[in-house]
Amino acid sequence: MPEPATQIPVTVLTGYLGSGKTTLLNRILTETHGKRFAVIVNEFGEVGIDNDLIVEADEEIFEMNNGCICCTVRGDLIRIVAGLMRRSRSFDGIVVETTGLADPAPVAQTFFVDDEVRRKTKLDAIITVTDARHLLEQIDRAPEVQEQLAFADVVLVNKVDLVDESGLAKVEHRIRRINPYASIRRTERCGIDLGRILGRDAFSLDRILDIEPGFLTEEHAHEHDDEIASLSLVADEPMDPARFVSWIQDTTQRYGTDILRMKGIIAMAEDDRRFVVQGVHMLIEGGSQRAWKKNEAPQTRLVFIGRGLPVDHLKQGFEACRA
Numbered sequence: 001m002p003e004p005a006t007q008i009p010v011t012v013l014t015g016y017l018g019s020g021k022t023t024l025l026n027r028i029l030t031e032t033h034g035k036r037f038a039v040i041v042n043e044f045g046e047v048g049i050d051n052d053l054i055v056e057a058d059e060e061i062f063e064m065n066n067g068c069i070c071c072t073v074r075g076d077l078i079r080i081v082a083g084l085m086r087r088s089r090s091f092d093g094i095v096v097e098t099t100g101l102a103d104p105a106p107v108a109q110t111f112f113v114d115d116e117v118r119r120k121t122k123l124d125a126i127i128t129v130t131d132a133r134h135l136l137e138q139i140d141r142a143p144e145v146q147e148q149l150a151f152a153d154v155v156l157v158n159k160v161d162l163v164d165e166s167g168l169a170k171v172e173h174r175i176r177r178i179n180p181y182a183s184i185r186r187t188e189r190c191g192i193d194l195g196r197i198l199g200r201d202a203f204s205l206d207r208i209l210d211i212e213p214g215f216l217t218e219e220h221a222h223e224h225d226d227e228i229a230s231l232s233l234v235a236d237e238p239m240d241p242a243r244f245v246s247w248i249q250d251t252t253q254r255y256g257t258d259i260l261r262m263k264g265i266i267a268m269a270e271d272d273r274r275f276v277v278q279g280v281h282m283l284i285e286g287g288s289q290r291a292w293k294k295n296e297a298p299q300t301r302l303v304f305i306g307r308g309l310p311v312d313h314l315k316q317g318f319e320a321c322r323a
């Protein structure tokens, strides 16, 4: 059957934990480009946080929190996309943000294996965001990172503010060895002309079949690094600001090698704003954001993702921060 004239372009955002995917997604959702996107986000860890870190936009956001997009919830992805295509409400593109631990191959495969999805959508590009400061160590330890780079049509070498010129050259050289075809762009906070990454028609099935001949036919059983686990901490009572800040700083300095990613939305005592804290290994950022809304009960949610997390230390330390 011939393909219909208008297939909705799909952009897949991948990149390891903390590389800058949500930062890029927020740019896509806020910059004026006159386009509407449907957004699908998948995250690792049972307490959903990403959705709250995404800017409030007009766009519709579908969360998939109950498993990894590349394995257990792929059926959900197909259902969400197929459901979107049946709607009358129009949009110009779909953006899928995968978890940092996802293998992009099965996600990309989704757009080729299901008949309905294949007829109505077109994989436009796989954009891989990298953390220039941590990429070289990640490549050596995490097979997902190599997959994410190999499948990329565009690679953003992000966080250029944290690395000097010779470091950036090393990072780019390493990326080139894994993927000679992708267009590589340096960014700070994913600042890039969106025209360079959206609507590029950059995805090439032939290239992917070169890397992975079984791409269209095989079931991708993605092996996750079982050592990586997440710990979610939740509190309904407010936190003591001074104690919390000093505990989170100490903890990330002490255990930063094992903490791959940390993010949280904190309800501080005597503060009507949400405090957002985020980190990748030892580098952390935090600050007060918007006020809690009237219909939103202030609640603290903090997630750690890592290898061999010091679970007892984290639980006890967290408890001790309650105001």
Ligand SMILES: Nc1nc2c(ncn2[C@@H]2O[C@H](COP(=O)(O)OP(=O)(O)OP(=O)(O)O)[C@@H](O)[C@H]2O)c(=O)[nH]1
Residues within 6 Å of the ligand: 015, 016, 017, 018, 019, 020, 021, 022, 023, 024, 050, 099, 100, 158, 159, 160, 161, 162, 187, 188, 189, 190, 261, 278, 279, 280, 285
């Ligand atoms: N210094 C610096 N920090 C950055 C840059 N881009 C993003 N960050 C910070 O890096 C952290 C992670 O960014 P996110 O956009 O949440 O990363 P992510 O890839 O969505 O993270 P996960 O979804 O948890 O894998 C946040 O604290 C960002 O503010 C950058 O260019 N420079």
